[in-house]
Amino acid sequence: MKYYDRLIFELSKKGRTAFSLPECEDGGIPSDAPFMRADAPELPEVSEPDVVRHYTNLSQMNFGVDTGFYPLGSCTMKYNPKIDEEIVSAFNGIHPLQPAATVQGVAEVYSTMDRALAAVTGMKHFTFLPCAGAHGELTGLMLMREYHFSRGDMARTKVIVPDSAHGTNPASASVCGLEIIQVKSNADGLVDVEDLKPLLGPDIAGIMMTNPNTLGLFEKDIKEIASLVHGCGGLLYYDGANMNPLLGIVRPGDMGFDIMHLNLHKTFATPHGGGGPGSGPVGVAERIVPFLDLPRVSGFHGNFGVILKACAYILSLGKENVKMAGKLAALGANYIKESLKDCYKLPIASVCKHEFVFDGLIRDNGVTTLDVAKRLLDYGFHAPTIYFPLLFHQAIMIEPTETESLETLDAFIEVMRKIAQEAETDPELVRSAPHNTPIGRPDETAAARQPVLRYIH
Numbered sequence: 001m002k003y004y005d006r007l008i009f010e011l012s013k014k015g016r017t018a019f020s021l022p023e024c025e026d027g028g029i030p031s032d033a034p035f036m037r038a039d040a041p042e043l044p045e046v047s048e049p050d051v052v053r054h055y056t057n058l059s060q061m062n063f064g065v066d067t068g069f070y071p072l073g074s075c076t077m078k079y080n081p082k083i084d085e086e087i088v089s090a091f092n093g094i095h096p097l098q099p100a101a102t103v104q105g106v107a108e109v110y111s112t113m114d115r116a117l118a119a120v121t122g123m124k125h126f127t128f129l130p131c132a133g134a135h136g137e138l139t140g141l142m143l144m145r146e147y148h149f150s151r152g153d154m155a156r157t158k159v160i161v162p163d164s165a166h167g168t169n170p171a172s173a174s175v176c177g178l179e180i181i182q183v184k185s186n187a188d189g190l191v192d193v194e195d196l197k198p199l200l201g202p203d204i205a206g207i208m209m210t211n212p213n214t215l216g217l218f219e220k221d222i223k224e225i226a227s228l229v230h231g232c233g234g235l236l237y238y239d240g241a242n243m244n245p246l247l248g249i250v251r252p253g254d255m256g257f258d259i260m261h262l263n264l265h266k267t268f269a270t271p272h273g274g275g276g277p278g279s280g281p282v283g284v285a286e287r288i289v290p291f292l293d294l295p296r297v298s299g300f301h302g303n304f305g306v307i308l309k310a311c312a313y314i315l316s317l318g319k320e321n322v323k324m325a326g327k328l329a330a331l332g333a334n335y336i337k338e339s340l341k342d343c344y345k346l347p348i349a350s351v352c353k354h355e356f357v358f359d360g361l362i363r364d365n366g367v368t369t370l371d372v373a374k375r376l377l378d379y380g381f382h383a384p385t386i387y388f389p390l391l392f393h394q395a396i397m398i399e400p401t402e403t404e405s406l407e408t409l410d411a412f413i414e415v416m417r418k419i420a421q422e423a424e425t426d427p428e429l430v431r432s433a434p435h436n437t438p439i440g441r442p443d444e445t446a447a448a449r450q451p452v453l454r455y456i457h
């Protein structure tokens with residue numbers, strides 16, 4: 001073990017400090033002040049270099065899109081230009097309680113964004129209240145319900161969700177008190193229109209769809225699906241978390257969707273997976289606008305930084321260049337798919353948009369998708385999304401960031417082929433991976449359900 005692999009608590013020496021400050025002139029806070037804790041907290045006592053090394057070393061144990069290729073499908077490290085971080089940092093000084101008259105620029109950004117997102121999506125207006133994709137889904141479903149209720153149509157208590165949907169879709173529907181009806185995918189990975197037809201009726205509030213769906217495939221029957229669902233009195237909800245492949249090319253509004261959300265913290269310049277803040281604005285077609293309550297911005301100017309970054313992204317790319325995001329995303333994903341399909345099972349072979357799914361190795365030799373994902377870490381690549389969508393048992397869902405160079409994609413392809421080779425010649429090497437990371441195979445369930453977040457000595 002290297003010296004600085006030790007926990008900061010193990011470096012602690014009683015009485016050591018990382019700072020030297022003059023005594024407080026008025027004696028500081030009296031020890032009997034209200035709310036004073038009885039005992040001092042047990043913080044590590046270390047020198048300044050130890051503190052700096054602690055945080056620097058921790059930061060280097062992390063993997064991010066700034067340290068390496070990160071082909072995580074569905075949730076995705078999309079192109080988030082650094083210039084947008086720069087722009088937003090100029091506005092860090094805005095105080096949440098600043099008088100409205102002094103932050104009119106913020107109001108202008110919101111109204112610009114309302115128009116920009118309407119133009120990009122074909123919706124009429126947006127609310128910026130929701131702070132995440134799932135939050136937007138719930139908001140959108142509540143709007144759907146209000147719309148039906150306002151017409152005295154109280155029987156619409158069911159929502160149709162495809163079996164390929166992101167897990168948040170049925171979860172949001174359930175939180176909204178709607179009953180979930182699943183519609184199957186056909187052999188091409190698209191919503192099966194014949195399976196959908198018998199589900200439609202006077203009890204259907206609507207359908208939630210993702211397009212391109214979570215297999216990265218464009219739902220080409222969307223016009224027919226829209227007219228079927230509208231025909232039974234239901235509405236169409238669009239999950240626009242991964243809107244990048246369609247930007248500037250196709251609009252959900254034109255496909256027939258009535259309500260939708262966008263993940264600004266995916267497609268629009270804020271990195272996803274950064275732990276927040278996020279933004280999941282909800283857009284609606286004209287007939288739903290009356291149900292958009294005021295205010296349309298959450299408290300204290302909302303998650304303004306995320307909105308401003310999205311605004312800078314859209315305005316700087318412009319109507320023509322914004323199309324490049326989707327084209328490059330599709331090009332990169334199809335290139336990887338075609339280059340690896342002789343080693344990895346490709347259940348759906350059609351041209352994909354921004355992502356696609358393999359179903360494990362063709363000659364697996366006992367090596368699972370989890371093993372492949374772990375072995376990738378040894379080669380310095382982040383693992384793709386695995387075991388999602390649930391349609392395939394060994395799902396490996398790959399989505400390259402749209403701005404990756406050909407050389408980076410080739411390097412990833414080479415490593416994926418090498419792992420396939422290793423699975424044949426030395427399967428144990430892959431099954432016991434990773435070999436080069438600080439930890440290997442934690443019990444992921446226990447780590448999520450019973451995390452140990454305190455140092456116990």
Ligand SMILES: *Cc1c(COP(=O)(O)O)cnc(C)c1O
Pocket residue numbers: 074075132133134135166168169210214239241242263278280
């Ligand atoms: C990420 C994602 C969501 C959920 O968004 P959050 O902001 O994480 O709540 C919903 N649907 C799809 C398709 C997604 O990729």
